[in-house]
Amino acid sequence: MTSFICSDSAPIRHDVSRLTDHDVYLFKQGTHFRLHEKLGAHPMTSEGTEGTYFAVWAPNAEQVSVIGEFNGWQPDVHELAPRDDQSGIWEGFIAGVGQGALYKYHIESGWHRYRADKGDPFACYWEMPPGTSSRIWQPRYAWQDAEWMKRRQRANALDAPISIYEVHLGSWRRVPEEDNRPLNYREIAPALAAHVLETGFTHVEILPIMEHPFYGSWGYQVVGYFAPTARYGTPEDFMYFVDYLHRNGIGVILDWVPSHFPGDGHGLAYFDGTYLFEHADPKKGFHPEWKSYIFNYGRHEVRSFLVSSALHWLERYHLDGLRVDAVASMLYLDYGRKPGEWIPNEHGGNENLDAIAMLRSLNEAAYRDHPDVQIIAEESTAWPMVSRPIYLGGLGFGMKWNMGWMHDTLRYFTQDPVYRKHHHNELTFSLWYAFNENFVLPFSHDEVVHGKGSLLDRMPGDEWQKFANLRLLYGYMWAHPGKKLLFMGGELGQWGEWNHDASLDWHRLEHAFPQGLQRWLQDLNRCYRAERALHEIDFAADGFEWVDAHDWEKSIISFLRRGRDPEQVLLVVCNFTPVERTNYRIGVPCGGAWQELLNSDAELYAGSGQGNFGRLEAAPIPQHGRYHSLALTLPPLGVLYLKPVDR
Template structure:
């Protein structure tokens, strides 16, 4: 074994300081040549190891033949160059701790490819790839702007489509690329969001129990295959968001846990370092090297894979020391509070670093509490995320729509309350995978009434969602009213699209997406209070609400009217701020969506009759369990 190193003194300084965010270029395994001898440089952080060696197929897993050398700069990094090994080499680190007679075979925390589970070794891998997405990358800052539409299609790659003729196998990254891009483009979604594709040993965790923070799961192909998927989506004008999980990691022995015989990556105190809900370990956010590891992982996906956004999972579990803990099971911070000060500092550092180095991407928080200013800049006291999931809106809206319409008039506040806080954060309105698992059933299954009413209610739900301020997110299958609860071992129920109700729902979501994208009033001021104005939310007896959305241009006005009962309303009067013609852009009750066909023949002329504090009003036909979307066009038709 020859001696060489990729680390400079400056690298080591940044590593110790906690500000080296491209460690994937230094730690792990890297193909290189030393004095014209080709081989692989290995480097791993294990400060409490007495001995570290590289084992693998190349040396018959001999723990003695290829030891690494510990650097003499107190970095805790072991390194070495092994001649004659190359791309695809299978390996692990054999670590003997200086404590408790502990020894273990570990995967490489910085491995860029892993064996396909249930195998657990790492692979040396060259990430060389010729990208074809220059046009996308050069204009991404415009597409990813918060003023632009975000209609996100959340998917789990292993169950979007399968091949039943071949043992129900997954599609590979390359196989799914064209199917997914064509479908997403046709449906009008702007982005896909992938449930975690980072390598994970337990498939049933959907990727949220991550071991390989620098590797796409090999279940669906090689790293280059995943690059092809991202590349092709970009070429078709579709952004790619990854679910990223810095909140916890699993207990698997080959992973990060107890890495060198000590609590290296996880917090040593079980009150801070172990999740009671997920039976997994929590990162020690106060440790510089751990901060390096996590932010380097974020940078890695943005750098090597051209990812356009990171949705950070379970942020609430990071922010609170007492998250899912009873009294006595958590330790207050130094001020006596329940805030996790180290995690808060990490989150701010993460967002600050990402937006500084990759200003055209977005970070998104899944944060389920009322923590203030999650999506506000750090310099004004925020956490620095670009956007936040609006979990309160999702829960209230589903609770309301799940009620029999006869009782909805008593709960209208569940709909109207969201506007009270709609502009406190940069919100995404999510109907995610979490709403269709663990016995919750499908979205369609939550809707009350007979068959026709259930589909009408779901169309109404989506129409109200697309009219409401905030970016949009739907989980796969919701767009065509999947009947069954989602299951990760099965394909979506694509066969139901032979039935008219499902065809109508898919067409409705497609048309909503295209309308949302084409109408600035529905997206360009999503996060500004000037974009929204109630027309009427006092007609609780009839369970009807109406409001307008406004673009930056004075005359750019959209009217949304929702009837949450199965009773049609003829000659229903709605006050409007402008006279002349209001075009009916979409009607959820139209025949093409399998509705009853009630509507307004393309639009209504405003009359100079005051209503709802406006100088003009419309007399409209309001269909049962329907949503109407009008646009002020002026003139006389």
């Protein structure tokens, strides 16, 4: 990497600025959402001299200087100057310093004789951890995804099939011959794209890749809110990753973490010797469970910082959406706190009004400037109207994770089938609220860590039953209203918990049961994309109709999924016991032939091969309040998808 050495004859200049008075005004108002274009380090040419313009917000500092390899990390060589008396911004131009140079801000304050060397909050590239310096960088990349960008509004629409494969880049696949290193951005792109295309997912969601000091945080403890981690390459390498997936027709969603940040000395915490980015009162500014700091959402400059970060990822990296982490912890002042450990809002409630305002600003700006993306909330409570428009009183998200469905469904499936009849309501309850929000059904990384076991390991029974249960779980999930999300390894029948220091167990695909499971997911995704009844009306009751939700004694449910066209209808029948049911009669909306589109017990999927020979006729025998019915063979621990033909 090239470094630029600045001689003593090239002092810092203060007659150059990228900032305008209007920028400062918007920043102070909390409405400047392109701060990354103004603050930070920007290589430029001033009066024929190449160098870098630096600008940093440190309103309570008494002295700020740029230190780096170009001045021997000496704080008395390149001092920045205050832009004015009110903005709190320090700025300056250093000649001869450019692309690739490492730097920090040396900040001194009279508060407790504070001295600290801080990374740049707006740096777009950082030193490889465990190094902690920022790196001057101006990304240059020739995008080739114009075709995807033109049509992605259709791919990201609420009535589109959205099937998300959640990935942690550092542990998806590793290179054992090279000290078990993870693949870099450019290496993983073709391998991941091929796997996603083979398995049939429409989108990839990657765990946070913003720069973070502790790898074991999985990226959820961020210091670089504008920088992809150097662990896997340069910003251009990450652009290539997104570009490659786009050119293969795959959307890319990024986890984004505005809920908290770590206290590492080179990061945002206590940035200028005061509580600048975080709230000063620990009852509002420190997270008791995660031992990290909470942003001061009521501070206008912090709101500008966070929304600028979100838009930066959408714009510079062409991302198709953001999944906003831990929204519940932002919304509630008493989240994770005991009585007496939190401060009510001005109305005496536990709602964080400042966080609500920030989230609405985020969603309003994102959908105003990029109506073809999706902003998705990980919100685990019953907060109303999370995915409803701001003008109707909502938070303005496009979608929300359905954590209630996830918990109830896993609790049901972990039961021995003999006891499932006593837990039938855990299956049916989700339909009482399924259309209150635009839901994503998630089986995420959080469900396969911290002693919970893998999804396969949590299924009851012997090996055959475990895989049959898992195929049944996925079949039920793909038919249930809502978009889909599955964490990596779920498609392989990963036996152990996810380990962020190891590759997935790809060798399992040498065996019959994991092969069958992967084929099942391939066909589920193919059917999900092809049949509009399975995705077109996910967020309204018009797309779902129970046939029979009450056969708790046999642990069987049956329902219809519908598209906008009345001719688009699918029947789904789930048998949650290992007992085969023959001549089980199900009422259907029309007579004639019905095709068995999918059967999770087919031998192709390593099942027992019980089913209905692919096609059967509806008889004029009333059942379930309908004039026609089918006499079905329900395979053990199996799910059937059936469709009327010749209508």
